[in-house]
Amino acid sequence: MKSFRAFVIKEFKHIFRDVRTLVILFGMPIVLVVLFGFAITTEINNAKIAVLDLAHDNYSHRLLDKISSSGYFNIADDLQSYSEIEKSFSQGDIKLAVVIGENFGKKMINEKDADIQIITDASDPNTANIVSGYLTAVIQAFTLETGVVKPPKVTVKSQMLYNPENKSVFMFVPGVMTIILMLVSAMMTSITIAKEKELGTMEILLVSPLKPYVIIIGKIIPYLFLSLINAITILLLGLFVFQIPMHGDYLLLLSEVFLFIVSSLILGLLISAISDTQQAAMLISMLGLMLPTILLSGFIFPISSMPEILQYLSDTLPAKWFIIIIKSIMLKGAGIKVIAFETAFIAIITLILGILTVKKFKIRLE
């Protein structure tokens, strides 16, 4: 027990004496959350657009007022002819051009059918889709408002449950938390064990009465502790800075976080068992863990639009299920019954990896 305590204290000293480790441990989470929360966002604010108003009547002016007052768009360029559209796209950084057809007002009143053309810059398809979607919504609202055009008989009203304003930060915070926990737990643990191998200290530890499980648990405990602190920091940032609602049970949330950390730690141990240098451990964690987690967990790219094979692959990632769990608890207020399947899945994967790790741990050098 005394040697175990000494081991854990030694681990903490390694962590707190290495500036790089500290930066990764405590700087990264905050930077990532803030980056994803503020900078990388799929929401549209003040997107620059160009306008070609061929009508210049009362209605077209009202429509343009409506567009510019929506807050989503900023009319940066007032064009005079079709030929200027191309130029505007290539010169300015406009995301979209809108063309109001001739006799816009008259057509609206007399024919109940007026023309508006939206031209987007599809070299960035995601943004193009989103801005044209926003603009269509604004124009629809305008037509309803004028009362000139009767709404069609079937009205589709979609409602965004759990995230009514479609805020991307609701998606990013659980995603970032998953990545950070993976990074801290799996990557850092694998690196610290590989470091002992690389520096030769593992050779001395092995030739000592220390039991292998003491070495393993002694390595895990500090990172378990630090991962929990990180998770709580990210949660607090999400709750208070980004105003993510918390409808579920805190204890349940923290237990799920704990489970995920343990599963990541064991993954890290497994990686360290198969890599002899810090670089190898880092590469395997990066390519084998971080990339799949970022790309396949549904954090950035929707799983439903992936090829079928990748969808199956993403099913095997604890990260995917963890993101679902976090969102269910926080946004939907789900209880353990709702997320039982996801939880059981992570638990089983953890168990399998655990057994594998114990089998793989070498009591010798070969």
Next chain:
Amino acid sequence: MIKVENVIKNYGSVEALKGVSFEVEKGQLYGLIGPDGSGKTSLFRILTSLLIPTGGKASVKGFDTVKDYKSIRKIVGYMPEHFSLYMDLTVEENLQFFATVFNTTVEENYHLIEDIYKMLEPFKDRRAGALSGGMKQKLALSCALIHKPDVLLLDEPTTGVDPVSRKEFWDMLRKLKDTGLTTLVSTPFMDDAELCDEVALIQNGNILTIDTPANVAAKYPHKLWKVETENNYKTLKALDNFEEKISAFSFGHSVHLATNDNVPEKAIREHLLKSNIKVDKIEPIKASIEDVFMELMR
């Protein structure tokens, strides 16, 4: 205390040890002498239970290195070839850590390391990574000794250490021997060998000879000359067609020439003069372990 019987170690198709046998008595300071790549480290890893031999068996204090690896790990003090302490921990923290890992305290066994540690004490708050080579090695030795091991296994402890520290280190090993500690130490330096009680010369995974350093040197079968000239290379070249030559090697500023017993100094001098080489000095010398090693490797 240490028994190695016909130990073979293969890494794939590479044969690192080809049937090595030797025995170390209790209280001996035993030297394993050989150049890099001769299999010394493999042997140490087998003795510390870190590697399983491909063939043969080894034991330390009666414990088999494969079966009883747990017992072995309690009784040996091991210093691997490369400095293996925690660079980011201080001198004192390293020592305390290894003491605790072996279920003891620094205070309990301080008398064992007192002589060595006294030299380190002024730097006890310095991180191990910031120590000089000689200091690092003293710290590593302290850490290997702190749990009062029955057997001390030192793999090339003096490689990369300055001559003064090297001498100090060997003085310490002699002192430790006086306390009854059994020590197996490997080194590529032939002059280290003279300080051991018994040495085994190892080359390419084979033991060449085992004896006391004095006897090893006395085993040299030829007459040996130290030849000092203006240029070693020219001398060696000129000696190529010297009929009485058995072997000639460059040793620092001179050439060690082995000849048949009845060759007079004059014959050598005349042969060299014939090749227009200015001879400074030719004298008969006693063979050192290095000469024996060169002879055995020939």
